[in-house]
Amino acid sequence: MTGYPESLTDPSYKGQILVFTHPLIGNYGVPGKKMINGTKILSNFESDHIQAEGVVVSEFTEGTKWDSNSTFDSWLKRESIPGIFGVDTRELTIRLRDGGATIGMISDNRRDMRELDRYDYESINFVEMVSPKKPIYCKTRGKKPKGTIVVMDFGAKNGFISDLMALGYDVIRAPWDSSPEEILEFRPSGIVYGNGPGNPNLLKGAISNIKELLDTGIPSMGICLGHQLTTLALGGKIKKMKLGHRAVNKGVMSRIDGHAYITTHNHGYALSKGDMPSGAKVLFESIDDDVVEGIMDKRHNLLTTQFHPEARPGAWDTRFIFDMFYKMMQHGRKKA
Incomplete structure (x- = not known):
C-alpha cells in the first residue's frame, strides 16, 4: 500500500x-x-x-x-x-x-x-485552519515565467501547486479570504480555486469574492472544493452526500471524448445534475451515481473538476486537465 x-x-x-x-x-x-x-x-x-x-x-x-x-x-x-x-x-x-x-x-x-x-462538523470553518495567513510566492524553476497563476488557497496540496508551476508560470498562494482587489493586484494570467476541507456552503464571503472574480473573464479553474465554490458562485447548489467519494480509483465518464477515467476523490459534498448553474455544461460525470464531476462555463472562462487531476496519490489519467487550463491561459481573458 x-x-x-x-x-x-x-x-x-x-x-x-x-x-x-x-x-x-x-x-x-x-x-x-x-x-x-x-x-x-x-x-x-x-x-x-x-x-x-x-x-x-x-x-x-x-x-x-x-x-x-x-x-x-x-x-x-x-x-x-x-x-x-x-x-x-x-x-x-x-x-x-x-x-x-x-x-x-x-x-x-x-x-x-x-x-x-x-x-458539529458542518458548522466548522476548517478552511481558515489550513489556508496561509499571507501570500506565498512559488517561483517556476529554471526559466522565465510565462505569467502568474494565483491560487485562492483553501488548503491546496503541494502536488497541485507543483503541477501548476510545471506549466511554466509563477504561482502565488493567496489566503482563502483574499478580496478580489487583492487577487487582481497580482495581475494573474489565471486564477485557480483549489481543494480544501469542510462545508462549502459556510464560505459566503469567499463565494461572493469568487463571483466577482469570475465576472472578470480571467481564465479560471476550480478543483474539488474550488469546483463546489465556483458552482455556488454561479448560482448552482452543493449538497451534502450520504456517502462521500473518497478513493484513488473512482471512475468518471468524460463528455469531452466519451472515455472513462480512473480518478482520485475526497469529498463529502457534491453537485447533482438537477442543481447545475445556468449556462454551465457538464464535462465529467460519476459512473457510480448522479454526481457531476466537472463543468465548463465558457461565459466565465471556467473549467472545474470535483476530482483531483494531480492525483497524489492516485492514477494520472486526467492530468490533461492542466493542459486544458494552459490553453485557456494562452487565449487570455474573456469578457463575461
Missing part, C-alpha cells in the same frame, strides 16, 4: 478520522521531507504536517525502505496524532457505507463519548 504519507498530509482531511481499508499500512515507512529541486514544495507530502485528526488501520508494520526517515507509528507519535490498529476496517467501511458519514472519536475513555454531541 502506497500513498499514506500524501493522504494523511492532505489538508482536505482536516477535521476527519482517516480509515484505511488496505489491510497493511506502514510497509515502506515514512520518507524524510525533501523539496522538489529549485522550489519550496515538498515532494513526498501534501503539506508540512499530518492534517487528519486520527488514523484507523487493520494492521501496521514497522517496515522501512531506502529513503525512509521514520516508521509509521513513530511519525504519528511525533505529530501527536492518535491511531488505533487491530480493527476490522472492512467491516467498519461497510457500516460507514450503510449508515453514511458519522461523527467519531478515538479514545480509551467511554466518558469522552459525551463530547460527540457537542461536535
Whole structure:
C-alpha cells in the first residue's frame, strides 16, 4: 500500500478520522521531507504536517525502505496524532457505507463519548485552519515565467501547486479570504480555486469574492472544493452526500471524448445534475451515481473538476486537465 504519507498530509482531511481499508499500512515507512529541486514544495507530502485528526488501520508494520526517515507509528507519535490498529476496517467501511458519514472519536475513555454531541462538523470553518495567513510566492524553476497563476488557497496540496508551476508560470498562494482587489493586484494570467476541507456552503464571503472574480473573464479553474465554490458562485447548489467519494480509483465518464477515467476523490459534498448553474455544461460525470464531476462555463472562462487531476496519490489519467487550463491561459481573458 502506497500513498499514506500524501493522504494523511492532505489538508482536505482536516477535521476527519482517516480509515484505511488496505489491510497493511506502514510497509515502506515514512520518507524524510525533501523539496522538489529549485522550489519550496515538498515532494513526498501534501503539506508540512499530518492534517487528519486520527488514523484507523487493520494492521501496521514497522517496515522501512531506502529513503525512509521514520516508521509509521513513530511519525504519528511525533505529530501527536492518535491511531488505533487491530480493527476490522472492512467491516467498519461497510457500516460507514450503510449508515453514511458519522461523527467519531478515538479514545480509551467511554466518558469522552459525551463530547460527540457537542461536535458539529458542518458548522466548522476548517478552511481558515489550513489556508496561509499571507501570500506565498512559488517561483517556476529554471526559466522565465510565462505569467502568474494565483491560487485562492483553501488548503491546496503541494502536488497541485507543483503541477501548476510545471506549466511554466509563477504561482502565488493567496489566503482563502483574499478580496478580489487583492487577487487582481497580482495581475494573474489565471486564477485557480483549489481543494480544501469542510462545508462549502459556510464560505459566503469567499463565494461572493469568487463571483466577482469570475465576472472578470480571467481564465479560471476550480478543483474539488474550488469546483463546489465556483458552482455556488454561479448560482448552482452543493449538497451534502450520504456517502462521500473518497478513493484513488473512482471512475468518471468524460463528455469531452466519451472515455472513462480512473480518478482520485475526497469529498463529502457534491453537485447533482438537477442543481447545475445556468449556462454551465457538464464535462465529467460519476459512473457510480448522479454526481457531476466537472463543468465548463465558457461565459466565465471556467473549467472545474470535483476530482483531483494531480492525483497524489492516485492514477494520472486526467492530468490533461492542466493542459486544458494552459490553453485557456494562452487565449487570455474573456469578457463575461
